[in-house]
Amino acid sequence: MRLALIAHDEKKPDLIAFAEERKADLERFELIATGTTGQRLIDATGLDIDRKESGPLGGDLQIGAEIADETCDGVVFLRDPLTAQPHEPDISALLRICDVHQTPLATNLASADAVLDELVSRLDDEE
Numbered sequence: 001m002r003l004a005l006i007a008h009d010e011k012k013p014d015l016i017a018f019a020e021e022r023k024a025d026l027e028r029f030e031l032i033a034t035g036t037t038g039q040r041l042i043d044a045t046g047l048d049i050d051r052k053e054s055g056p057l058g059g060d061l062q063i064g065a066e067i068a069d070e071t072c073d074g075v076v077f078l079r080d081p082l083t084a085q086p087h088e089p090d091i092s093a094l095l096r097i098c099d100v101h102q103t104p105l106a107t108n109l110a111s112a113d114a115v116l117d118e119l120v121s122r123l124d125d126e127e
């Protein structure tokens with residue numbers, strides 16, 4: 001099962017803390033991430049992560065393409081709701097394609113645990 005991890009700059013510390021706390025669960029997934037998020041997570045946790053382009057350079061769209069292909073099963077995307085992003089259209093496209101494909105999506109820490117718990121239980125059911 002494949003899970004995408006993304007965070008805007010202000011939220012990267014939160015995502016790193018989440019990944020440290022949930023490392024044992026995250027290790028069970030094929031992980032993908034946008035470029036800078038992925039590098040920060042690798043440096044902090046040692047998780048094995050397939051890094052796409054940085055968000056502003058198309059990383060959100062690359063992950064969106066995986067959602068459209070139904071090769072990515074869930075997304076944790078800690079957005080910064082207080083800072084305008086130059087690639088807002090790409091962000092909207094990613095959120096939209098998750099809705100089109102009924103892909104579990106968490107956009108804040110409060111729901112990240114819930115989405116991960118659900119995906120972990122799907123993994124358990126598969127085994």
Ligand SMILES: O=C(CO)COP(=O)(O)O
Nearest residue numbers: 034035036037054055056
């Ligand atoms: O901008 C992002 C998501 O929209 C994240 O990109 P980075 O992980 O490269 O910072």
